[in-house]
Amino acid sequence: xxxxxxxxxxxxxxxxxxxxxxxxxxxxxxxxxxxxxxxxxxxxxxxxxxxxxxxxxxxxxxxxxxxxxxxxxxxxxxxxxxxxxxxxxxxxxxxxxxxxxxxxxxxxxxxxxxxxxxxxxxxxxxxxxxxxxxxxxxxxxxxxxxxxxxxxxxxxxxxxxxxxxxxxxxxxxxxxxxxxxxxxxxxxxxxxxxxxxxxxxxxxxxxxxxxxxxxxxxxxxxxxxxxxxxxxxxxxxxxxxxxxxxxxxxxxxxxxxxxxxxxxxxxxxxxxxxxxxxxxxxxxxxxxxxxxxxxxxxxxxxxxxxxxxxxxxxxxxxxxxxxxxxxxxxxxxxxxxxxxxxxxxxxxxxxxxxxxxxxxxxxxxxxxxxxxxxxxxxxxxxxxxxxxxxxxxxxxxxxxxxxxxxxxxxxxxxxxxxxxxxxxxxxxxxxxxxxxxxxxxxxxxxxxxxxxxxxxxxxxxxxxxxxxxxxxxxxxxxxxxxxxxxxxxxxxxxxxxxxxxxxxxxxxxxxxxxxxxxxxxxxxxxxxxxxxxxxxxxxxxxxxxxxxxxxxxxxxxxxxxxxxxxxxxxxxxxxxxxxxxxxxxxxxxxxxxxxxxxxxxxxx
Ligand SMILES: Nc1ncnc2c1ncn2[C@@H]1O[C@H](COP(=O)(O)OP(=O)(O)OP(=O)(O)O)[C@@H](O)[C@H]1O
Ligand SMILES: [Mg+2]
Numbered sequence: 001x002x003x004x005x006x007x008x009x010x011x012x013x014x015x016x017x018x019x020x021x022x023x024x025x026x027x028x029x030x031x032x033x034x035x036x037x038x039x040x041x042x043x044x045x046x047x048x049x050x051x052x053x054x055x056x057x058x059x060x061x062x063x064x065x066x067x068x069x070x071x072x073x074x075x076x077x078x079x080x081x082x083x084x085x086x087x088x089x090x091x092x093x094x095x096x097x098x099x100x101x102x103x104x105x106x107x108x109x110x111x112x113x114x115x116x117x118x119x120x121x122x123x124x125x126x127x128x129x130x131x132x133x134x135x136x137x138x139x140x141x142x143x144x145x146x147x148x149x150x151x152x153x154x155x156x157x158x159x160x161x162x163x164x165x166x167x168x169x170x171x172x173x174x175x176x177x178x179x180x181x182x183x184x185x186x187x188x189x190x191x192x193x194x195x196x197x198x199x200x201x202x203x204x205x206x207x208x209x210x211x212x213x214x215x216x217x218x219x220x221x222x223x224x225x226x227x228x229x230x231x232x233x234x235x236x237x238x239x240x241x242x243x244x245x246x247x248x249x250x251x252x253x254x255x256x257x258x259x260x261x262x263x264x265x266x267x268x269x270x271x272x273x274x275x276x277x278x279x280x281x282x283x284x285x286x287x288x289x290x291x292x293x294x295x296x297x298x299x300x301x302x303x304x305x306x307x308x309x310x311x312x313x314x315x316x317x318x319x320x321x322x323x324x325x326x327x328x329x330x331x332x333x334x335x336x337x338x339x340x341x342x343x344x345x346x347x348x349x350x351x352x353x354x355x356x357x358x359x360x361x362x363x364x365x366x367x368x369x370x371x372x373x374x375x376x377x378x379x380x381x382x383x384x385x386x387x388x389x390x391x392x393x394x395x396x397x398x399x400x401x402x403x404x405x406x407x408x409x410x411x412x413x414x415x416x417x418x419x420x421x422x423x424x425x426x427x428x429x430x431x432x433x434x435x436x437x438x439x440x441x442x443x444x445x446x447x448x449x450x451x452x453x454x455x456x457x458x459x460x461x462x463x464x465x466x467x468x469x470x471x472x473x474x475x476x477x478x479x480x481x482x483x484x485x486x487x488x489x490x491x492x493x494x495x496x497x498x499x500x501x502x503x504x505x506x507x508x509x510x511x512x513x514x515x516x517x518x519x520x521x522x523x524x525x526x527x528x529x530x531x532x533x534x535x536x537x538x539x540x541x542x543x544x545x546x547x548x549x550x551x552x553x554x555x556x557x558x559x560x561x562x563x564x565x566x567x568x569x570x571x572x573x574x575x576x577x578x579x580x581x582x583x584x585x586x587x588x589x590x591x592x593x594x595x596x597x598x599x600x601x602x603x604x
Contacts, residue, residue, distance in 0.1 A: 014326075015326055018329045018330055018333065021329065021333055022147075022329055025108045025112055026104070026108055026151070028107075028111075029107060033104065035100055036097065036100055036101055037159070039093055039097040039100065040156075040159055042093050043094055043163075043164075044160075044163040044166070046086055046087075046089060046090035047167065048167045048168060048170075048304075049086055049171075050303075051300035052171065052174075052175065052300060053082060053086075054299055054300050054303065055175065055297055055299065056075075056296065057079045057296070058295055058299055059294045059296030059297070060075060061075035061076045061079065062076070063294070063295060097156075097160070101156040102152045102153075104151070104152065104156075105149075105151040105152020105153070106148065106152065108147075108151045108152075109144055109145075109148035112144055113144045116139060116335060116336065119336050119338070120140070120335070122340065123338060123340070124340060124341045124342040124407070125401075125406045126366070126407060127341075129366065134217055134220060136335075138331075139332055139335055142328075143328035143331050144332065146324050146325055146327075147328050150322065150325030151325075153318075153321070154318050154321040154325060157314060157318055158314075158318045158322075160311075161311035161312075161314045161318070162311075162315070164307070164310075164311040165308065168311075171304060172308075175297055175300050176291070176297050176301055178291035178292075179282055179291075179297070182277055182278065183277065186274065186277060190270040193266055193270060194266065194267065194270065194312070194316065195316075197262050198316040198319070198320075201259040201263050201320075202319075202320045202323070204252060204256035204259050208249070208252040208253060208256055209324075211248045212249065214245050214248070215242075215249055218245055222238050222242070267309065267312075267313060270309070271305065271306070274309075275302060275305055278298070278301055279298070279302070282297070283298075341408070342405060342406070342407070342426065344425050344427075345422065348423065349424055350428070351416060351417070351424050351428050351432055352416070352417030352418070354382045355382065355417020355418060356382060356416075357380040357403070357414075357416050357515070358379045358380075358414070358415050358418075359378050359412070359414050360377050360412050361376075361377055361411065361413075362376045362377070362409050362411070362412040363375060363376075363409065363410050363411035363412055364398065364411075366398075366407070374569050375412070376395075376412075376565075376568075378563055378573060380545060381545075382545050383544070383545055384545060384560050384561065385541045385545075385546040385547075385548065385559050385560050386559055386560065386562070386563060387548045387549075387558070387559035387561070387563070388548070388549045388550070388565060389549075389550055389556060389589060390564060390565030390566055391566070391589070394565040394566055394568065395565055396519070396565055397438055397519055397549065399565075400435065400517055400519055400549065402414060404429070404430060404433060404517075405421050405422075408422065416429075432515060433515045433516075434507035434515070434516045434517070435517040435518075435519070436500065436516075436517065437503065437519055438519040440499050440500065440506070442488075442494065442499060442502070443487070444487065446481075446485060446486050447479065447483050447485050447487060448460065448463050450487060450502060450506065451463045451467060451502065451509050452509055453509075453510070455510070458509055460483075463505075466505045466506075467483075467505040469505070469508050469536070469540070470501055470505035470507075470536045471533070471536040472498070472501035472502055472504065472505040472536075475501065475529075476502075479493075495525075495526070496521055496524070497525035497529030497530065500520075500521050500525070500533060501532060504533075504536055504540065508540065515544075515545045515546070515547075516540060516541065516546045517546070517547045518537065518548045518549065520548065520549055520550055520551045521551075534555065537555060537558060541558055551593075552593070553590070553593050556576065556593075557576065559576075561575060562574065562575065562576060562586070564579065564585060566585055572585065572586055
């Protein structure tokens with residue numbers, strides 16, 4: 001309920017692994033990266049040449065009194081023109097650099113997002129059982145965004161910063177080795193002060209993100225469960241918890257501001273110290289005539305001091321970005337590397353057109369050793385309608401999950417027409433089964449699209465036909481816009497029974513005639529809809545192999561045969577009359593259902 005995001009710092013080896021993995025995604029952009037590198041180097045040169053021009057202007061054209069006046073004026077004009085030209089070129093280069101880098105970043109991230117979603121579509125359901133939807137959403141959205149910022153700004157910017165700093169170094173030494181030496185002496189102290197405050201800012205920043213995530217999760221959950229919260233009067237608890245998290249968030253924000261308020265002055269102070277040092281040493285050199293320092297050299301050098309600090313600031317921000325990106329990519333790659341636990345066979349066998357369904361000594365557990373089904377064996381002949389009954393949690397839906405191969409059995413096997421499910425393709429299997437799930441999902445789309453599921457092969461006529469067949473047409477036509485009424489994602493506006501009818505229409509529209517599975521909703525349905533459902537089931541199950549998981553007596557009566565499940569074991573099977581005569585668990589269950597439905601036991 002209160003997940004903290006994983007913000008542990010990965011080891012060096014892990015860092016390399018993640019970076020290598022990320023780099024794979026930049027492979028298609030190798031040409032672009034080459035272009036970026038060239039632009040970076042040109043940009044660095046463009047930044048570092050102007051101080052040399054200033055030095056020339058000051059020392060030669062302004063300071064050298066031995067030259068003729070027109071030569072000096074000409075020289076100044078030429079230098080000015082060159083300066084202007086270089087600045088203009090820099091402007092264009094930097095614009096291009098930003099555009100190209102952003103494009104590459106967006107491209108890389110599109111590819112990653114694509115892979116993440118494709119992977120999610122292909123993942124086995126067990127993964128979704130143990131991963132909260134919120135966390136998956138974070139992966140698809142904010143983790144990917146973090147990567148985007150890192151790839152388009154972080155990596156490219158860091159490379160540009162490094163080149164800029166290297167360029168400044170080279171030009172500093174070129175302009176004046178003596179002043180460079182003086183400056184390099186204090187760099188370790190600067191770096192230490194700088195790293196100290198920067199680390200603090202980053203830690204505070206991590207706290208903020210942690211608090212933010214907790215706050216979001218909490219708010220999201222509270223909003224989603226609003227009806228339950230208000231129903232049970234839990235508002236004060238929720239309000240208190242929110243207030244607590246909100247307070248943590250405020251503290252974290254304040255901490256960051258505090259260190260930031262320290263960080264920038266530190267940066268400015270370091271720059272001032274460097275400037276004072278260069279001024280002092282440079283001034284002394286000029287006065288004493290030592291080290292060939294001139295006024296022009298000093299001015300140029302002071303410009304380099306400023307240019308040296310600018311990328312330093314960027315670089316430290318990017319170090320933080322790298323950390324965030326590593327955490328994000330770790331989570332993303334963890335998802336991408338999740339093995340498919342329900343693999344398609346290497347050499348799939350086609351499913352026979354018809355044939356009995358057989359469960360043979362099936363043992364199954366969702367979680368290790370926690371057996372949900374124990375030694376379940378039964379056969380369903382073609383054309384037969386079988387009802388499965390049992391108390392809640394006895395494993396009825398689980399049987400269906402296994403038949404649809406959402407999960408694989410741990411022991412035993414399931415076959416259709418003698419072919420084991422594990423040797424056919426999942427897609428082939430599911431195409432042959434029409435299933436109405438216990439809690440049908442309604443997409444935020446029109447009613448028609450919810451029935452046809454955007455399959456272009458399913459025409460509007462087919463959709464309406466299926467709806468009529470499933471007795472859903474009546475209520476659909478009464479909706480404000482009929483088949484074009486847009487439903488929201490939680491199926492809002494539809495009653496439980498209507499959702500079931502819609503799901504039945506959906507299964508019919510997909511026209512998978514061979515086998516129909518119906519996992520009856522436990523929710524109570526008004527008697528009118530109940531009658532519609534029963535009528536639809538009777539029609540749909542006719543001449544068809546069908547499995548009905550029944551919670552209502554009226555449904556059980558349609559079945560040819562009944563399987564009775566008790567705590568994961570098949571305890572009895574037979575017709576309704578046979579089972580009643582056995583005086584066992586079924587009799588008690590039957591009596592319970594009769595009472596529960598408020599209906600008298602059937603007269604037969
Ligand atoms: N995804 C899952 N992960 C772990 N355990 C599960 C999962 N789904 C179901 N179970 C457990 O398996 C057992 C059987 O559940 P199942 O959904 O098959 O019951 P059911 O007979 O369909 O019940 P109901 O009549 O309420 O629909 C239950 O104990 C349940 O807690
Ligand atoms: Mg169930």
